[in-house]
Amino acid sequence: MEDIEPPELATQLGEQLVAEILQNASLDAVKSLVEAGAPVWYQSGAEGTSPLHAAAYVRSLELVKYLIDKGAVWNAVDFMQNTAGDIALSFNDAEIYTAVRDAGIRTELLLGLLSSRDDSSLDPSTNLILRASDDTAAGSSEDFLSSKLRYTKDESGQDLCFIEVDGEDIGVMMGWEMPIMKETVHSIYDSLPERDNIRVLNVGFGLGIIDRLFQALPTPPALHVIIEPHPDVLRYMKDNDWHQKPGVRVLEGRWQDLVEKEDFLALGGFDVIYTDTFSENYRDLHQFFEHLPDLLSGSNARFSFFHGLGATNPLFYDVYTRISELHLAEIGLDVQWSDVDVRPPKYEERWARSREYFTLPTYRLPLAYLHTLP
Numbered sequence: 001m002e003d004i005e006p007p008e009l010a011t012q013l014g015e016q017l018v019a020e021i022l023q024n025a026s027l028d029a030v031k032s033l034v035e036a037g038a039p040v041w042y043q044s045g046a047e048g049t050s051p052l053h054a055a056a057y058v059r060s061l062e063l064v065k066y067l068i069d070k071g072a073v074w075n076a077v078d079f080m081q082n083t084a085g086d087i088a089l090s091f092n093d094a095e096i097y098t099a100v101r102d103a104g105i106r107t108e109l110l111l112g113l114l115s116s117r118d119d120s121s122l123d124p125s126t127n128l129i130l131r132a133s134d135d136t137a138a139g140s141s142e143d144f145l146s147s148k149l150r151y152t153k154d155e156s157g158q159d160l161c162f163i164e165v166d167g168e169d170i171g172v173m174m175g176w177e178m179p180i181m182k183e184t185v186h187s188i189y190d191s192l193p194e195r196d197n198i199r200v201l202n203v204g205f206g207l208g209i210i211d212r213l214f215q216a217l218p219t220p221p222a223l224h225v226i227i228e229p230h231p232d233v234l235r236y237m238k239d240n241d242w243h244q245k246p247g248v249r250v251l252e253g254r255w256q257d258l259v260e261k262e263d264f265l266a267l268g269g270f271d272v273i274y275t276d277t278f279s280e281n282y283r284d285l286h287q288f289f290e291h292l293p294d295l296l297s298g299s300n301a302r303f304s305f306f307h308g309l310g311a312t313n314p315l316f317y318d319v320y321t322r323i324s325e326l327h328l329a330e331i332g333l334d335v336q337w338s339d340v341d342v343r344p345p346k347y348e349e350r351w352a353r354s355r356e357y358f359t360l361p362t363y364r365l366p367l368a369y370l371h372t373l374p
């Protein structure tokens with residue numbers, strides 16, 4: 001028999017594993033192949049189908065569970081950009097979808113825990129920490145803060161704030177997010193037990209959409225603190241007189257450099273906190289969560305954030321919805337989610353020429369508050 005080099009053997013066994021699962025192989029047959037060395041992480045050369053995708057196609061929950069147990073990659077995407085979870089969704093198969101999603105939650109929580117302990121053995125490319133592999137100004141806070149921003153409007157009058165990365169425009173904030181910001185402010189305001197003299201903290205000004213909405217409330221905030229580090233955004237804020245508005249305090253800098261400062265903490269607790277930054281990943285957001293118990297005024301206070309985590313794929317979005325909920329619960333916050341329909345009437349126009357960063361039809365709006373004791 002011809003000698004086969006190990007990488008070729010892995011490829012051959014991987015192709016065989018995918019093909020046999022697609023032909024409804026039994027669990028025992030799949031186990032024998034895996035035990036013979038067929039890699040569960042393999043993706044077929046023709047379509048990028050992994051064994052987990054194949055198991056989702058043939059709708060075998062027992063194979064899905066077995067493959068996950070053996071280390072199948074929950075977030076692998078095939079050449080059509082579909083995960084195994086997306087395939088389960090397309091069949092309306094809740095059990096398989098949940099099995100893949102829960103594998104994602106477990107893996108991401110574990111990787112998050114390990115990376116917070118600075119485990120250098122971790123390969124960031126295997127987890128979903130957003131934009132981990134993006135070393136452009138859209139994925140690096142330092143590069144973003146030293147890049148030039150452009151405020152403009154598109155043909156349909158949509159306000160835009162762009163950053164240019166490698167010749168491509170990326171929206172830092174775009175006017176189509178207005179309904180999300182409106183719903184956020186409404187759901188916060190409607191849920192506030194006390195609406196007079198509210199104290200608001202907003203992290204990240206962007207186009208100032210949410211700040212304008214806070215200012216337009218029937219009872220505008222008594223104190224409205226805005227944290228913003230980018231020099232071009234700060235210039236835009238000055239040009240639009242934000243520094244002069246009654247009750248508004250603009251704090252120049254990154255939240256990381258401000259929230260533990262004594263003069264910031266001396267401002268006292270906030271009744272409303274919102275955060276929507278740019279070029280930061282889930283790890284940054286999780287770190288922000290951990291400051292909330294010190295920043296919220298009490299059980300009447302509300303917290304929300306722009307949930308754009310994994311928002312180009314329904315499975316990733318779902319996983320991050322659950323992970324953020326679990327992390328908020330850990331620090332004593334309950335979350336209520338509501339759905340905002342963000343299907344635009346004219347889809348293509350929503351993006352102007354920007355890279356698309358939110359492609360789902362529904363935005364999940366978080367509204368969090370501290371648990372009250374029974």
Ligand SMILES: C[S@@+](CC[C@H](N)C(=O)[O-])C[C@H]1O[C@@H](n2cnc3c(N)ncnc32)[C@H](O)[C@@H]1O
Binds near residue numbers: 207276
């Ligand atoms: C998406 S925009 C915010 C949009 C805003 N919610 C609105 O309604 O227009 C993000 C903003 O966060 C700012 N930002 C980025 N990193 C930040 C950080 N570490 N701390 C505070 N703000 C940050 C950016 O400069 C940008 O102005």
